[in-house]
Structures are given as structure tokens and as C-alpha cells.
């Protein structure tokens with residue numbers, strides 16, 4: 268992570284194809300295209316790579332989550348269970364549909380605690396959103412069986428874990444719908460972009476139409492198409508898709524580099540008794556985009572994080588003090604700071620969040636450091652970085 272570190276000739280060639288024929292839109296203009304359909308080609312690469320029947324590209328990962336929920340019929344007044352530790356996009360995508368985000372604790376997988384999920388289910392719950400944070404995953408078998416038992420949709424936000432697997436299944440393909448982001452800092456980037464994947468044909472058809480103003484995409488005259496239901500514009504452009512098409516073919520190469528770099532750093536830290544690693548559920552394999560570990564307490568984590576920064580160890584995040592990824596700093600959500608009136612259902616639903624504490628989530632996030640694994644490091648850079656990190660931690664604990 269991130270894929271832009273290794274941009275090269277293949278990205279340039281795909282973009283040049285689009286510029287050469289001049290069709291920047293993914294739909295229509297058949298005669299002008301010279302056979303180039305970058306978005307369609309990327310969708311078929313996604314289907315093959317993630318072993319699913321359908322993929323729908325959209326304009327961002329946040330859009331992907333909204334489109335996935337909408338495609339499954341989640342909307343006004345419905346509750347969607349999500350973790351306290353995730354990017355703000357998770358609740359944004361839920362609120363956009365008029366649905367209510369219900370925040371629940373994480374466990375040491377760094378995503379949904381299945382027991383907390385089950386305890387939060389009400390007669391308004393429609394979906395559970397597991398966010399595969401920092402390259403790894405939740406306890407998917409448990410979450411799946413809870414969803415089955417209570418007849419809920421399982422939506423997988425795999426934006427940070429593309430290429431990871433659970434029991435040999437690609438992350439994103441395990442829930443009813445899976446979401447990816449191809450924003451500029453993700454493992455595979457389009458600049459901006461996202462995708463919904465699913466094996467459910469009806470959800471796919473919904474996603475296809477909904478993300479393009481409700482267009483049914485039948486025939487070859489866009490103006491004559493019909494609109495079976497209302498939609499929105501979450502289209503990706505051909506230019507963005509072209510970059511992603513080059514990048515997705517390089518996923519195995521990127522994952523290989525991440526794994527190698529990850530293991531060097533993990534090895535260096537594993538001899539320190541005070542360091543423990545995040546739990547990866549049995550049968551799971553991370554995408555190695557981040558190395559996550561726990562220190563004994565908040566104070567140690569804060570000191571190590573500060574020392575890392577001053578010693579040039581960049582991109583190691585202490586999410587407890589971060590504005591964007593943990594509920595503790597989401598005052599704009601908990602205090603309902605909206606530009607426009609929120610629905611009475613959302614106002615009521617969010618009331619319970621005001622002043623609410625999450626001591627179990629704090630227990631994990633306070634002690635966790637999450638270090639980005641870069642693709643562009645040389646072998647020497649990784650080794651000296653790993654040694655420096657180990658030294659700082661040993662001197663602090």
C-alpha cells in the first residue's frame with residue numbers, strides 16, 4: 268500500500284489508450300472507442316480476481332458502500348451495525364441513505380466483536396457492516412451465522428484489505444455484498460474509484476442502474492433507455508478505470524512485496540515480550556498492507572508513536588488520537604453537526620451516541636499501533652526501519 272508508489276508503463280499505456288480515442292465516459296460512444304472499454308474490462312478483472320459473478324465500478328469506496336446498501340434495499344430508518352473503529356466513510360455511506368449507523372465494539376481482530384453485534388440487533392436492524400480494517404478481517408464465520416440467524420445482510424467493507432483471504436475466499440466476496448476503494452492511497456488505485464462485488468444478480472442489477480441515474484443500460488441508445496427506479500450518479504470515468512485496469516493486474520506483485528516487507532518488520536518486533544500482534548481469525552490471511560501490534564498501555568503507545576515520528580518512522584498510526592478512524596474524535600457525528608436537517612429517525616438514532624463510552628474498543632485502540640507497509644522500500648530501508656522500530660520500543664517499555 269499504496270499502489271501509486273509503483274506507477275509505470277502499464278498505467279501510462281492504459282491511460283494513453285483512453286486519451287487517444289477521446290471517450291472519457293464509460294457508457295456509450297461505441298463507434299469512437301476503437302474497442303476500448305476500460306471500466307468494463309476492469310469489472311471483468313475484478314470478477315476473475317475475486318471469484319464473484321458480478322462487479323460494479325463506482326466513483327469511490329464511500330459510494331460503493333452506499334450503493335451496496337441501497338442495492339440490498341437498506342434505507343430510511345433502517346439500522347446498520349458498524350464498528351467503532353473504521354474510516355468516517357462508513358457512517359457517511361449509511362447516513363446518505365437515511366439509514367441509522369449503530370456503532371458497536373471491536374475485539375482484538377480490530378473489527379466487529381460478534382457478541383457486540385448480536386447484542387445490538389433490534390427489529391429495525393437490516394444489515395451488518397464488517398470493516399476489514401488495516402489489511403485483516405473479522406470473525407467471518409461467526410458474523411455470517413449471526414446474519415443468517417437474524418435474516419440480515421452482511422456487507423463487507425474490504426477497502427483496506429484487498430487481496431486478503433478467509434478460508435481461501437477473497438475478502439469482499441464472503442458477505443452478500445463487498446466493497447473496495449481505489450482512492451489514491453489504497454493498494455490498488457484509480458486516483459478515485461470504488462467497486463461493489465456480489466454473487467447476487469439482482470443486487471448487481473440494482474447497483475448497475477442505481478449508480479447511473481437509474482439507467483437500465485438496455486440497447487445502444489442512452490437517451491431511449493428506461494428508468495425502472497430512481498438512481499444517482501456514482502459513475503467512474505474511463506480515465507480512472509484505465510489506471511485501475513493496469514493496477515489490478517499487478518495485485519499479486521504488490522501483495523508479494525507487502526508480505527516480504529511485513530515479515531521483516533514483524534520478525535524484528537516479535538522478540539519483544541511487551542509486543543503482541545492483532546488476532547487474525549483462523550483460516551485468514553492478511554493482505555499485509557499494515558502491521559498492527561499492541562503495546563502494554565496507552566501511555567507506552569503514545570510515547571512510542573511520538574518517538575517513531577521524531578526518528579523518521581513515518582506512517583505508523585496511533586488511531587486513539589486520530590480524528591478520522593475512531594469514534595473518540597467523531598464529535599461531528601455524535602453532536603449531529605449537519606449542514607441540512609437530519610430526519611427525525613436519524614436524530615433519534617444518533618442520540619444514544621452522545622457522551623457514550625466504548626471502554627472495550629478503547630482497550631484495544633489505545634494500545635494499538637498500525638504501521639503502513641510501503642511497496643517502494645528497498646531491502647536495506649526495511650531492515651534499518653525494522654531495527655530502529657525495535658530499538659525505540661525496547662527503550663520505551
Ligand SMILES: *Cc1c(COP(=O)(O)O)cnc(C)c1O
Nearest residue numbers: 327328329354356426427448450
Ligand atoms: C478508504 C476507505 C473508504 C472510502 O473510500 P474512498 O474511496 O476514499 O471514498 C471506506 N472504508 C474504508 C475502511 C476505507 O479505508
